[in-house]
Amino acid sequence: MGTDLFDVAVIGGGIAGVTAACHLAEAYRVVLLEQENELAHHTTSRSAAVYIENEGGPVFHRLSTASRTFFEADHPELDGPLLTPLGVLKVGGETERAAFEAEVAAANEVTSSVRLIEGDELLAECPVIRPEVVTVGLLEPTAAAIDVMAVHQLFLRRARAAHAEVRRSARVTQIDKGHIDKGRSVRWELQTAAGPVEADIIVNAAGAWGDEVAAMAGVEPVGLTPMRRTAFTTATDFDTSSWSMMYSPISKLHCYFKPEAGGQLLCSLSDETPSEPCDARPEEIDVAQAIDHINALTTLNITSVSTTWAGLRTFAPDRNPVFGWDDQVDGFFWLVGQGGCGIVTSPAAGQLTGALIRGEAIPDNIASLGLTQEALAPRRG
Numbered sequence: 380m381g382t383d384l385f386d387v388a389v390i391g392g393g394i395a396g397v398t399a400a401c402h403l404a405e406a407y408r409v410v411l412l413e414q415e416n417e418l419a420h421h422t423t424s425r426s427a428a429v430y431i432e433n434e435g436g437p438v439f440h441r442l443s444t445a446s447r448t449f450f451e452a453d454h455p456e457l458d459g460p461l462l463t464p465l466g467v468l469k470v471g472g473e474t475e476r477a478a479f480e481a482e483v484a485a486a487n488e489v490t491s492s493v494r495l496i497e498g499d500e501l502l503a504e505c506p507v508i509r510p511e512v513v514t515v516g517l518l519e520p521t522a523a524a525i526d527v528m529a530v531h532q533l534f535l536r537r538a539r540a541a542h543a544e545v546r547r548s549a550r551v552t553q554i555d556k557g558h559i560d561k562g563r564s565v566r567w568e569l570q571t572a573a574g575p576v577e578a579d580i581i582v583n584a585a586g587a588w589g590d591e592v593a594a595m596a597g598v599e600p601v602g603l604t605p606m607r608r609t610a611f612t613t614a615t616d617f618d619t620s621s622w623s624m625m626y627s628p629i630s631k632l633h634c635y636f637k638p639e640a641g642g643q644l645l646c647s648l649s650d651e652t653p654s655e656p657c658d659a660r661p662e663e664i665d666v667a668q669a670i671d672h673i674n675a676l677t678t679l680n681i682t683s684v685s686t687t688w689a690g691l692r693t694f695a696p697d698r699n700p701v702f703g704w705d706d707q708v709d710g711f712f713w714l715v716g717q718g719g720c721g722i723v724t725s726p727a728a729g730q731l732t733g734a735l736i737r738g739e740a741i742p743d744n745i746a747s748l749g750l751t752q753e754a755l756a757p758r759r760g
């Protein structure tokens with residue numbers, strides 16, 4: 380089998396990989412390598428599909444805010460919008476009030492839509508709440524439901540239109556440093572299940588497998604931890620069309636549920652269980668506990684489940700994303716550690732990847748929010 384030569388090999392066909400390919404393919408010969416026979420098979424297709432800005436801490440918040448313009452733009456390739464308005468309501472009792480007040484102040488340094496609500500306003504956002512348990516809410520009214528597969532398809536379509544090559548069933552199994560051969564130098568030689576590939580730059584967008592890919596390339600891992608989260612849907616007779624998504628961080632009552640089309644609620648315990656990189660499977664105990672918590676906080680009285688699934692949310696040790704060049708090994712770019720925010724941050728992540736690989740500064744729309752390369756760097760202090 381012959382070896383194919385590219386400028387950039389992007390490893391991973393989830394949202395991170397396709398947004399990177401989309402932003403690089405105009406300037407470089409790009410190949411996107413995905414181990415599964417379909418793209419977006421792992422975490423990307425298993426999310427709750429919510430656009431929240433005030434989520435994951437200040438770094439993620441800024442990347443999500445920087446992504447909003449893309450999500451709200453008219454994209455000629457699409458039939459409909461990427462976002463559908465859906466408020467997000469974080470609920471608590473008096474124990475949570477002080478933390479919520481501090482969170483409003485911090486969130487509003489970036490965006491000004493987050494506010495505390497209580498009483499009738501709280502009940503209007505989520506009429507099934509039990510007022511004896513829930514007394515205060517932190518509302519993000521400008522949050523939205525997001526069409527994740529449309530976002531993924533949009534990036535993929537643009538990458539392909541710019542001649543990126545997409546190889547499925549192409550698990551990368553070995554990465555060697557390159558060579559100089561007949562006057563031609565190549566930095567990386569990759570063995571894949573679909574044949575060998577050579578490239579000058581590797582973009583590591585391998586999600587839960589990010590540290591494994593790094594180790595294969597002789598790059599020191601950054602300490603990623605994949606965390607399993609189980610989710611499920613359940614049918615409801617309530618008219619949920621005007622409800623916000625409800626999220627409870629209350630100790631021993633943590634959970635969320637999100638109104639979906641067709642009389643369904645998407646629910647989760649918002650569990651985080653460390654896992655090996657794998658095809659994550661749902662845990663019955665996490666579904667049962669989520670039902671207990673939701674029923675304790677609301678009058679939904681959930682008794683049955685329609686579908687269940689699980690995905691891996693992958694975190695760096697400080698729970699911030701890892702976007703940037705490795706500072707020890709040339710030609711290795713990290714695009715991992717997106718945790719629970721990989722969809723909402725994907726437009727900014729792709730933009731940033733394109734700029735840094737082309738040797739440019741962080742784009743203005745991201746830098747103006749106060750984000751620096753140091754905050755995202757693989758080996759930040």
Ligand SMILES: Cc1cc2nc3c(=O)[nH]c(=O)nc-3n(C[C@H](O)[C@H](O)[C@H](O)COP(=O)(O)OP(=O)(O)OC[C@H]3O[C@@H](n4cnc5c(N)ncnc54)[C@H](O)[C@@H]3O)c2cc1C
Pocket residue numbers: 390391392393394395396412413414415418419420421422423424425426427428429430549550551552584585586587588592608609610647689690691692693715717718719720721722723724
């Ligand atoms: C229950 C749940 C709810 C969530 N809700 C939200 C939400 O509302 N909003 C939000 O923004 N985010 C949410 N997330 C998080 C979001 O889904 C992730 O941050 C995002 O999908 C990560 O994308 P990724 O491309 O990095 O990873 P993945 O989609 O996992 O893609 C990585 C790809 O790399 C491939 N790969 C790995 N190793 C190799 C190899 N050696 N060779 C070739 N290919 C390889 C894998 O097969 C995989 O397809 C949620 C996650 C879960 C589990």
